[in-house]
Amino acid sequence: MTVLLTIVYLVGIFTLLVAAHELGHMWVAKRFKMKVEEFAIGIGPILARLWRGRDGTLYTIRAFPVGGFVKIPGMLPDEEHIEGSFQSKPLYARFLAVLAGPVASILFGYLLFVVIGLTAGLPSLDDPTPQVRMVMPDTPAQAAGLRTGDVLLAINGEPVRSAEEAGKIIRANANKRLQLTLQRDGEPFVVAITPKEVEAEIDGKPQKIGQIGVLWHVQRKREPFLQVLSHAGLMTVGMTVGIIDGLRRMIFGQGNIHEVGSIISIASVTNATARLGVVELADFAAKFSVMLGIINLLPIPVLDGGYLMIFTVEAIRRRKLSPEAMARVQVVGLVIVLMIFVTVFSLDIYKLLTGKLIR
Structure with a gap:
């Protein structure tokens, strides 16, 4: 498979999964009457302004398809005075708006498993x-x-x-x-x-x-609707438990650092999976969506889980963090994420040079 086609598949999957994740954030934010200024797929300069909703939300596509965001005024404590801002809402509303992204990713993975089961059948060995x-x-x-x-x-x-x-x-x-x-x-x-x-x-x-x-x-067999729902649930729960256990083992030094990967590994797996057909590619996307949801729950500032950790601390202290404290926490989180990225990217370069990537 050509590099170009692999990139097309990868960008398509990323776009779909990021959209599902950010839709979760936006849907709950709007339920609590937060002002959503922009719903963006990708980061960097704006490539396309798709439309502006009746409530003023601008929907955009940005240059680099490696993420996305929902822009809500007042994400920092010192912007609290803005009407409809994030910080003007109760703690539980902010908590649920942030939690909604990872939950949406996990539910989207489940939905993909259901669609695969209904259209292609359930796997049989x-x-x-x-x-x-x-x-x-x-x-x-x-x-x-x-x-x-x-x-x-x-x-x-x-x-x-x-x-x-x-x-x-x-x-x-x-x-x-x-x-x-x-x-x-x-x-x-x-x-x-x-x-x-x-x-x-x-x-x-x-x-x-x-x-x-x-x-x-794996051959697939058509099964009753309820069995498909049950199988999709078991797949989602199994993926969730497996990812959490893998993270636990990695944190406590029981895992293998070579099992983690960056965008290079993801592209390699996408390429290998796409060769097996559309069903396998959809199955990979479902698993990737569940993984995206779980990873985003890690208590690292700049990830959704980091915000949830901060909200939990605020609930215990019964007061918000100061803007200065929030800024320091965000810097620490950014440094941690960058260190992880550099580590796994370097490992992938090594795998690429030594022929240990999936081909």
């Missing part, structure tokens, strides 16, 4: 011919030479009848050498592979399991 859909970088599967399209026939000489069965065998054999019989272009071949031991949460309990780093081809 009962395919009688387990086929490799994607090989992840820097994994036992990549080291063993597995490729997209390889069909798994047997493990240790025993026939494998589905991807689900293959997954169970691999998970149960961490750090144990396995003989995989596969077929490529009609020709069978055998490779030796040792599943890497990783920790995963299964049924709410952390367990050691084996992984080789492949995604299997």
Whole structure:
């Protein structure tokens, strides 16, 4: 896939997810009669003024599609006197207006899961011919030479009848050498592979399991409406729990810093996913939306979670932070975000140079 097409897909997904996130902020802000001056997709100079609503809100597209914002006067304490400003509203209204963005992102992810389930069906691993859909970088599967399209026939000489069965065998054999019989272009071949031991949460309990780093081809089946809603809910909750657990492990030094990524990793995953089809690209967008919502809840100033943390402190102290204190907190948050960005961007450059990005 060309670089240009990857950029188009990536910008399209970013625009859609940012719009959903910012719509959450704006909708709740307007419910509390806050004056929304601008709803912007992107940052930087204005490229297009789309329209101005009856309530005066200007809808714009800006130059760099890496974010967006809802402009409300009075985001700083010293602007409190402005009618309809952010700071003129009660604490609970400000809290809910900020919380609405991450919640909208999570709900939009859920909605995408529902749409996928209704149009393409729910995933099923009962395919009688387990086929490799994607090989992840820097994994036992990549080291063993597995490729997209390889069909798994047997493990240790025993026939494998589905991807689900293959997954169970691999998970149960961490750090144990396995003989995989596969077929490529009609020709069978055998490779030796040792599943890497990783920790995963299964049924709410952390367990050691084996992984080789492949995604299997997934067939989809049409299911009843209520089952689709239930599956979408389970996917959303599972994603949320997984992201929170990953962040917890990273914070306490139990995770792998190489598992995080910047825009380069996101572009790489977008490129690889787009090759699998529209359904997989939509599934990626749904997961990305949930992730966007959770990440924005981190208690880092300049993120939504940072504002929620400040509001919580104000509620405990029963008074607002001074403009000077707010400015200092924002600077600290900006420094933290920039440090994280530089770190993950540098790691992605290393992955790119060493061939460890998903291709």
